[in-house]
Amino acid sequence: MMPKRDVIAAVATAPGRGGIGVIRISGPDLAPFVAALAGRNAPPRQAVLATFRDAQDKPIDQGLLLYFPGPASFTGEDVIELHGHGGPVVMQLLLSRCLDLGARLAEPGEFTRRAFENGKLDLAQAEAVADLIDASTASAARSAVRSLQGDFSREIHVLNDELIELRALTEATLDFPEEEIDFLEAANAFPRLDALSERLTAIFAKARQGKLLQGGLHVVLVGQPNVGKSSLLNALAGDELAIVTPIAGTTRDVVRGTLQIEGIPLHVVDTAGLRETEDQVEQIGIARTWKAVEEADVVLLLTDAQHGITAAENAILARLPAHAIRLTVENKVDLTGQPAGLVTDPTGRCVRLSAKTGAGIAELRQELLDIAGWHPQEDVFIARERHLRALDEARQHVQLARQQAQLLPPPLELFAEELRLAQHALNTITGEFTADDLLGEIFGRFCIGK
Ligand code: GDP
Numbered sequence: 017m018m019p020k021r022d023v024i025a026a027v028a029t030a031p032g033r034g035g036i037g038v039i040r041i042s043g044p045d046l047a048p049f050v051a052a053l054a055g056r057n058a059p060p061r062q063a064v065l066a067t068f069r070d071a072q073d074k075p076i077d078q079g080l081l082l083y084f085p086g087p088a089s090f091t092g093e094d095v096i097e098l099h100g101h102g103g104p105v106v107m108q109l110l111l112s113r114c115l116d117l118g119a120r121l122a123e124p125g126e127f128t129r130r131a132f133e134n135g136k137l138d139l140a141q142a143e144a145v146a147d148l149i150d151a152s153t154a155s156a157a158r159s160a161v162r163s164l165q166g167d168f169s170r171e172i173h174v175l176n177d178e179l180i181e182l183r184a185l186t187e188a189t190l191d192f193p194e195e196e197i198d199f200l201e202a203a204n205a206f207p208r209l210d211a212l213s214e215r216l217t218a219i220f221a222k223a224r225q226g227k228l229l230q231g232g233l234h235v236v237l238v239g240q241p242n243v244g245k246s247s248l249l250n251a252l253a254g255d256e257l258a259i260v261t262p263i264a265g266t267t268r269d270v271v272r273g274t275l276q277i278e279g280i281p282l283h284v285v286d287t288a289g290l291r292e293t294e295d296q297v298e299q300i301g302i303a304r305t306w307k308a309v310e311e312a313d314v315v316l317l318l319t320d321a322q323h324g325i326t327a328a329e330n331a332i333l334a335r336l337p338a339h340a341i342r343l344t345v346e347n348k349v350d351l352t353g354q355p356a357g358l359v360t361d362p363t364g365r366c367v368r369l370s371a372k373t374g375a376g377i378a379e380l381r382q383e384l385l386d387i388a389g390w391h392p393q394e395d396v397f398i399a400r401e402r403h404l405r406a407l408d409e410a411r412q413h414v415q416l417a418r419q420q421a422q423l424l425p426p427p428l429e430l431f432a433e434e435l436r437l438a439q440h441a442l443n444t445i446t447g448e449f450t451a452d453d454l455l456g457e458i459f460g461r462f463c464i465g466k
């Protein structure tokens with residue numbers, strides 16, 4: 017039984033000014049809210065034009081009210097959407113009115129959490145809601161929708177059903193120990209376990225691609241002024257959407273931004289912004305840049321092919337995380353006459369190119385995709401690190417089960433236990449057994465109103 021719920025409300029649209037702003041309300045019985053807000057009853061799932069009034073009956077705004085009685089709603093409870101004019105003051109007044117009527121402010125992700133707890137979405141789907149909103153490329157958005165529609169969860173359910181069947185057969189045999197050896201043969205256990213392992217490996221590979229689409233590749237760009245950092249970023253972005261999330265830097269240049277290569281988000285931090293300063297706002301920006309540097313997957317060291325690496329670059333290189341892959345790029349080969357392309361030398365890999373002519377850019381893009389581990393693939397669903405860990409854990413338990421089954425005589429209790437653990441790991445993905453603190457962690461990362 018779910019505990020009795022209170023009424024939650026939040027502004028569901030992004031902060032700022034817009035043509036329309038939406039307030040979302042969810043709770044067990046919102047009929048009184050409908051009456052108070054619209055001044056009349058509202059038919060289910062039909063837009064009603066209404067004047068929203070405050071407690072003194074003074075109009076706050078005029079807009080649309082939509083009433084979704086539970087359980088046929090996003091959260092599974094009664095849901096109201098108020099579509100008003102999208103100004104921050106109007107939204108605050110409407111929200112205050114909801115709070116006066118007895119609602120409380122929703123916590124981040126609380127609407128989606130209720131949807132999960134009421135069985136409208138499983139956990140992988142709920143996470144996909146956040147990933148869809150956060151998607152930084154069209155490919156990431158498409159794969160998030162696939163997860164949201166249940167593609168990932170369905171793959172997990174197929175494996176889960178197979179595990180349940182094997183477990184049921186095993187449990188039945190445990191009551192008749194004399195049949196143990198025959199059981200494994202009769203149940204076709206070995207081929208089935210092998211098929212399970214294979215399936216898990218395939219899904220893991222796909223989920224890994226999905227995680228790449230979700231998280232992208234974190235690239236740090238190191239290089240002196242005028243070596244061609246801005247030119248390189250533009251050349252890399254090519255005719256794909258250039259910089260989709262520019263974050264205005266403290267210098268003339270964009271210090272951080274996201275571009276994409278074949279749909280993989282490339283989060284680029286330009287260390288040109290890393291300089292000594294007294295300005296406090298600038299210092300905050302610089303601290304953020306350093307934090308991004310510490311999370312780097314790849315360090316792109318950009319040099320002018322006509323010169324070498326300087327002390328300033330070496331100082332930044334010294335602070336880079338050890339796990340980051342270092343890739344040297346020599347720009348402006350059009351001026352030196354060197355051939356463009358990938359060069360492997362004892363100190364590592366290097367791409368020679370010209371941001372100006374475009375020679376060598378394709379090689380750099382391919383090198384970055386290789387570093388990321390990207391294999392072009394259709395129907396990728398979005399996934400996260402915790403999904404990868406769970407899939408890996410499930411695969412290990414299936415393999416352990418197979419090892420138990422090979423012993424003579426096979427210890428069927430241990431065999432069954434491994435299958436149970438494999439199933440448990442899979443269920444953490446869809447959320448059948450998920451600790452409360454993990455749920456808090458997952459939904460806490462949502463924005464308010466989702
Ligand atoms: P940043 O300061 O590192 O961002 O460098 P910019 O991208 O602003 O480039 C500095 C100068 O170098 C500009 O005049 C560019 O046109 C020039 N430049 C950049 N890449 C190349 C290149 O590959 N070849 C040549 N010849 N000039 C380049």
Ligand code: ZN
Pocket residue numbers: 244245246247269
């Ligand atoms: Zn620049």
